[in-house]
Amino acid sequence: MKLQRYRHDSPVSYTLGATLTYEMLKEKPELVKRLFIRPSTDRESGIGEILALAAEKGIRIEESEKAFNILSPKGNCYLIGEFEKREERLKPGNHIVLVNPSDAGNMGTIVRTAAGFGFGDIAVIRQAVDFFDPRTIRATMGAAFHMRVEYFDTIEDYIKKFGSNERYAFMLTGSTPLPAAEKREPYSLIFGNEATGLPDRFADFCTAVRINHSGAIDSLNLPMAAGIAMYEFTKNIWNQ
């Protein structure tokens, strides 16, 4: 297949770097199409284990300088994985819901933190950054391969499917302070766009929660707010 720079409508995406590629090979080998290795890379030291795992799974390994020039022109990585983009349906249970997230790095950090607190399902409401963008995948540091991520056109489409979840919308104007929110499972923790937050109307169909802080800042940044909420909602599980 012809190689070109990653695009939203491409059927494949890429793991840039050895650690990330290893994580994918362990967790989702069925998605991996091939690996690219930089010519004259020492195949024994460091990446020997990765190449052995790939060989065991019958995955092709191509030496190609060109692949690195196209896919990681500024990077200093020497191993890239190509994988099939396959959107998974969410499972019933507790969900993270991101409404119009716009930054690949932020989304990656949220995916990583969500995996850390035991979440396996993230709903994303469009318009939104591309979960499969190599920059997002890289920012998850491998947690992308532990997560189901499903896109919806509107929040109503999400609610149509998971309407019985208790909904908590995180808003600067929320009436319920985070520690006081009753945690009723299964739940959806809902976060808005980096710059604009959630529209006011979310308070009509969600418990509107705020994370209290001083007036020295306008708001916490999005991954921070999401991480603190996930910590508070799951701490009884992780600290029994």
Place this chain on the structure above:
Amino acid sequence: MKLQRYRHDSPVSYTLGATLTYEMLKEKPELVKRLFIRPSTDRESGIGEILALAAEKGIRIEESEKAFNILSPKGNCYLIGEFEKREERLKPGNHIVLVNPSDAGNMGTIVRTAAGFGFGDIAVIRQAVDFFDPRTIRATMGAAFHMRVEYFDTIEDYIKKFGSNERYAFMLTGSTPLPAAEKREPYSLIFGNEATGLPDRFADFCTAVRINHSGAIDSLNLPMAAGIAMYEFTKNIWNQ
């Protein structure tokens, strides 16, 4: 004074952008040396209020394309503030302590979050990223000007000065889960380097605290761990 790209040993640093410069003018006008404005910028719309404030404080405004080429070659900003780097001594009370932080963006995010949870004092143990680096200052989104930041050569130097603070060291191997930690004031919340964390020996002179999470990730990222710890330690203040 001759303009050159920012260096660690420069006596001045820069706020790149209008919002950041405005925050500095409001909070720390005594540090501001001059402002640079891109030639042919409309002085009425948007930045009129900032220029009026600068004029009121007697701060010089220079039109200079060159300043932007030197200080923000890739940026699209049209206002830069030059300020005197003045390290402040910490005040007694609750502190954040960063041991060998290496990333400007992470340090900026931690400063912003700390300001949000009411902290005014951050100790930084060398080797460490430069708080005054324009990239750090920008990542704080203005919170830099609400914070005292003092550098120490070793953790022992810090303890010599603030030995009566209760010390909590955040470590993956910590024996005390965060929610169970007794919060005794005044305290120091201590965080290690992004890649290596804190040395084991910190458990000898601190309460070693861990933030429990699943095995799907190696660790939370540094700003996330710091933000969750600050939330937990201050939530009784912010949610009375």
